[in-house]
Amino acid sequence: MVASMGPQGGDPLKPIKVLALTKYGRVGASSRMRSWQYHPWLERAGIQVTAQALLSDEQLGDRYQRGAYRSSDLMRAYTARLRAMQRRQEFDVVWIEKEALPWVPVCLERVLLRGTAYVLDYDDAIFHNYDLHRWSWVRRGFGRRLDKLMATARLVVGGNGYLAQRARDAGAPWVEVIPTVIDLDRYVVRSNRPEGVPTVVWIGSPSTSRYLSELATPLATLAQRIPFKLRVIGIELEIKGVEVECIPWTEASEVAAIAECDVGVMPLSDSPWERGKCGYKLIQYMACGLPVVASPVGVNIEIVKEGENGWLAGTADDWVARLQHLLSDQAARERMGQAGRAKVEASYCIQKTAPRMVQLLQLVAQGR
Numbered sequence: 001m002v003a004s005m006g007p008q009g010g011d012p013l014k015p016i017k018v019l020a021l022t023k024y025g026r027v028g029a030s031s032r033m034r035s036w037q038y039h040p041w042l043e044r045a046g047i048q049v050t051a052q053a054l055l056s057d058e059q060l061g062d063r064y065q066r067g068a069y070r071s072s073d074l075m076r077a078y079t080a081r082l083r084a085m086q087r088r089q090e091f092d093v094v095w096i097e098k099e100a101l102p103w104v105p106v107c108l109e110r111v112l113l114r115g116t117a118y119v120l121d122y123d124d125a126i127f128h129n130y131d132l133h134r135w136s137w138v139r140r141g142f143g144r145r146l147d148k149l150m151a152t153a154r155l156v157v158g159g160n161g162y163l164a165q166r167a168r169d170a171g172a173p174w175v176e177v178i179p180t181v182i183d184l185d186r187y188v189v190r191s192n193r194p195e196g197v198p199t200v201v202w203i204g205s206p207s208t209s210r211y212l213s214e215l216a217t218p219l220a221t222l223a224q225r226i227p228f229k230l231r232v233i234g235i236e237l238e239i240k241g242v243e244v245e246c247i248p249w250t251e252a253s254e255v256a257a258i259a260e261c262d263v264g265v266m267p268l269s270d271s272p273w274e275r276g277k278c279g280y281k282l283i284q285y286m287a288c289g290l291p292v293v294a295s296p297v298g299v300n301i302e303i304v305k306e307g308e309n310g311w312l313a314g315t316a317d318d319w320v321a322r323l324q325h326l327l328s329d330q331a332a333r334e335r336m337g338q339a340g341r342a343k344v345e346a347s348y349c350i351q352k353t354a355p356r357m358v359q360l361l362q363l364v365a366q367g368r
Contacts (some may be wrong), residue, residue, distance in 0.1 A: 016078035035051070047358065081113070092130060098124070120153045182284060218316045228323075234249035274295075277297075291309060
């Protein structure tokens with residue numbers, strides 16, 4: 001570990017100590033991308049990181065299997081989180097992914113954070129879990145829960161402009177935008193793609209499978225016009241009339257599984273929740289040199305430059321036409337894939353964002 005130097009390059013400053021309160025362990029994509037992948041970079045900059053996940057990898061896997069968390073698991077999770085928060089005075093900064101105590105009255109969380117320099121980090125519009133809830137008592141009692149936390153945070157980091165604007169509207173004194181990014185050292189572009197039937201890829205989890213299901217009709221129509229295979233990473237899914245290959249997700253295999261394909265897709269519904277998403281699937285595809293097709297929702301509009309690195313598709317006919325064009329034109333796929341990779345290297349990789357995250361946490365610790 002390298003200690004930070006003083007203002008004039010003299011004696012090293014006292015190492016900054018950060019308590020990272022994540023929602024999940026490394027298996028949870030949001031926690032892995034927004035927090036865990038930064039820890040080695042922070043340590044190299046002289047920032048000591050102590051991480052505490054609210055929900056473990058095992059608990060998350062059990063939830064995917066059962067459809068819900070076990071009450072006993074949640075009890076243990078919240079007990080461990082409360083113990084971690086009681087140690088907050090041992091740290092210079094408490095870095096919180098989303099919220100420390102979901103569904104707990106905000107007054108308790110604010111008491112547990114009192115006197116603490118804390119940072120809130122968002123890659124999803126989870127405030128809509130509360131303010132758009134179907135039950136009115138939740139909307140009344142919890143609708144402004146996260147806004148109150150944002151207002152007293154030292155810093156709020158949002159993955160896109162939609163999330164950042166919510167923080168500003170809540171009265172957060174300091175708001176920054178840092179996109180969700182990949183590590184270029186992990187993502188290598190294949191020089192020789194497999195010949196034969198081209199492959200469309202989608203990567204996700206059970207919680208996002210509904211978006212892919214919305215493409216069932218367009219993909220079935222497309223299959224009647226042109227041969228292709230759909231690779232689904234992370235879930236089991238069947239689409240009538242479409243050749244589907246489902247493979248399990250692992251952190252070690254995900255890059256190779258994407259890189260073997262030809263076109264990446266990211267369908268989304270157009271609602272407030274989806275407008276808060278950070279387009280991570282698109283960034284993964286582009287990092288592997290794949291052109292993309294995506295719904296024109298939220299940050300997707302910023303990431304996808306039509307005709308340059310991919311296409312936006314707002315209707316079923318658009319999906320069929322855009323995918324048919326790319327699957328039929330290898331030269332276009334290669335050209336757009338190269339442009340996508342270049343965009344990731346310029347703006348959507350940890351090599352660009354980690355130095356900024358280091359700087360922000362140092363400034364928070366210094367009270368600036």
